[in-house]
Amino acid sequence: MTIQNNFSLKKYNTFGIEAKAKQFVAVNSIDDLKTVLQEHQSKPKFILGGGSNMLLTKDIQALVIHIDLKGKKVLKEDDDFVWVESMAGENWHEFVLWTIDQNFGGLENMSLIPGNVGTTPVQNIGAYGTEIKDTFVSCDAMNIVTQEMKTFTKDECHFGYRESIFKHEAKDQFIITSVIFRLTKHNHKINISYGDITKELEKQNVITPTLKDVSNAVIAIRQSKLPDPKELGNSGSFFKNPIISKEQYEKAHALHPEMPYYVISDTEVKVPAGWLIERAGFKGKRFGDAGIHKNQALVLVNYGNATGQEILAVSKDIQATVLKEFGIAIEAEVNVI
Numbered sequence: 001m002t003i004q005n006n007f008s009l010k011k012y013n014t015f016g017i018e019a020k021a022k023q024f025v026a027v028n029s030i031d032d033l034k035t036v037l038q039e040h041q042s043k044p045k046f047i048l049g050g051g052s053n054m055l056l057t058k059d060i061q062a063l064v065i066h067i068d069l070k071g072k073k074v075l076k077e078d079d080d081f082v083w084v085e086s087m088a089g090e091n092w093h094e095f096v097l098w099t100i101d102q103n104f105g106g107l108e109n110m111s112l113i114p115g116n117v118g119t120t121p122v123q124n125i126g127a128y129g130t131e132i133k134d135t136f137v138s139c140d141a142m143n144i145v146t147q148e149m150k151t152f153t154k155d156e157c158h159f160g161y162r163e164s165i166f167k168h169e170a171k172d173q174f175i176i177t178s179v180i181f182r183l184t185k186h187n188h189k190i191n192i193s194y195g196d197i198t199k200e201l202e203k204q205n206v207i208t209p210t211l212k213d214v215s216n217a218v219i220a221i222r223q224s225k226l227p228d229p230k231e232l233g234n235s236g237s238f239f240k241n242p243i244i245s246k247e248q249y250e251k252a253h254a255l256h257p258e259m260p261y262y263v264i265s266d267t268e269v270k271v272p273a274g275w276l277i278e279r280a281g282f283k284g285k286r287f288g289d290a291g292i293h294k295n296q297a298l299v300l301v302n303y304g305n306a307t308g309q310e311i312l313a314v315s316k317d318i319q320a321t322v323l324k325e326f327g328i329a330i331e332a333e334v335n336v337i
Contacts, residue, residue, distance in 0.1 A: 001025060001032050003063070012066065013051035014114055016233030017308045021046070021064035028068050028089075030177060034147045036065055045144065046337075047175050049088065052115035053123060053235055054335045057308035067118055069177055072098065077185065083137060085180045088118025092125075099181075100211045105188030106135040106181065108215040109197075112222045114229060114236055118176040121152075122166040123333070124159045128194045128218055133159040135181045141174035150174065162240050162333055190214060196221050225296040233302030234293065238315060239273040240333045252326050259326075273322075273330045274298040280321045290314045312336060 007024035010016055023043075027033045037045075044062040069087040072095060076083045082104055086095050092115050096107045109130040120132050121139050138153050158165045166174065190209055192198050200217040201209055209217070227234055244252075249269045253259050256279070261269040277283065277297035284294040289306035291314070293299040300311055315332060323329050 001027065001036070007064070009048075009051070009056060009060070009064070012048060013054060013056055014229035014233065014235050015055055015302050015308070015311065016229070017056045017302065017306070017311075019056040019308065020059040022059070022061050023063045024066065025063065026066040026068045028070070030069070030142070033065070033067070033069075033142060033175065033177070036063075037142070037144060037147050041145075047144075049119040050091070050114065050116035052229070053119060053333070054337050055235065055308050055311055056337050057312050058337070060337070065175075067116070067175060067177075069118070074102075075180065080185060080187070081182050082185055083180055083182055085178055086117045087178050088116060088176050090117045091115075092117055092120060096215070099183060100215050103211065104183035104185065105190075105211050106130075106183040108211045109191055109218055111215040111218045112226075117179050121157055121159075121164055121176060121179060123162050124157075124164050126162075128197055129191045131159070133157075135183055137180040137182050139176050139179040141176045143174055144172070149177075161243065192217075226299055227293055227295075227301060232293075233304075233306075234299050235334045237273075237298040238300045238332060238334050239277070239298055239318075239330045241270050241273045242276075242328050242330050243268050243270050244328060245269075248327070252328060256326065271328060276322045276326055276328060276330065277318055280318065280325055282318050282321070287314055292318075308337075 003023050003025045005023055007021045009021055010018045025036055027036055040063055046060050046062045046064045048064050048066045067088050069089040072086040072090055074082055075085050093112050095117055096111050099107050109128040113125055113127060121136060124132050136154050138151050140149055140151050142149055188211055192209060197217050200220055206213045243264055246267055246269055249261055260275055261271050264270050274297045282292045283297040285292050288310060289303040290310040291301050291303060293301050300315060319330055
């Protein structure tokens with residue numbers, strides 16, 4: 001466990017932004033993490049997972065602690081369910097594929113989401129009709145100040161749409177070290193409610209889809225719409241889909257009758273941010289090395305040497321234009337550092 005100075009973070013963020021860490025250390029065990037926190041109590045710290053949900057706009061003047069805890073196992077099972085624990089540093093997509101190989105159901109719709117397991121509860125990640133909260137049991141986390149371990153139950157995590165306690169009351173206070181999921185062993189609840197999945201399964205001539213079939217369909221859809229961060233720097237969806245009041249939607253809909261929406265409750269609807277951005281004319285646009293992906297308007301990309309500041313400027317331009325044209329504010333899903 002070696003602390004390195006003036007360390008490049010380019011390979012540690014999926015945007016591929018060149019930024020430096022004043023100091024950097026990777027931890028591979030709970031004991032290492034505890035030691036680092038104890039020995040550097042007075043230093044400012046920055047906790048780094050898979051680097052998939054952040055935009056670096058400057059160098060990090062802190063000790064960057066990369067959480068590289070590995071391991072996964074079955075904790076217990078009954079006739080219908082299995083409880084699986086994954087350490088925080090496991091790659092999310094590889095973990096999902098492992099659960100499918102074991103015929104454990106519940107995570108297949110979230111295949112190919114970038115990042116590591118430990119950051120999934122922070123965002124309450126989700127895709128194609130499922131979210132982490134649907135299978136989440138609990139997570140263990142270390143208090144950064146005291147190094148004491150705490151278990152957060154599902155209720156204690158206060159999950160919302162791309163929200164959790166770790167983005168609010170517990171922000172910057174804990175480091176998630178492992179996560180437990182409850183998954184099905186049989187009678188899997190196959191969720192193909194999203195039209196894209198149904199179309200993809202039809203294209204593949206799948207009539208009775210298995211967990212693997214759903215995963216393969218999701219992977220195919222994501223690959224057709226989303227660039228591989230290894231080939232084109234990006235952080236997946238940059239913006240959240242806005243949830244607005246029905247009154248606000250009706251005003252916007254009167255001016256834009258073709259605007260799609262999804263009912264959230266009696267008083268709220270969700271509008272696809274990608275549709276708003278595309279209609280505002282940004283899809284496929286490029287501003288130097290920063291731009292918007294040609295196949296998915298939700299995805300901002302780094303064509304090579306864009307700075308975080310340049311990508312941030314593009315995102316702010318998009319937000320201002322969408323607000324002006326539709327009267328709807330869209331929020332960044334990505335953490336801007």
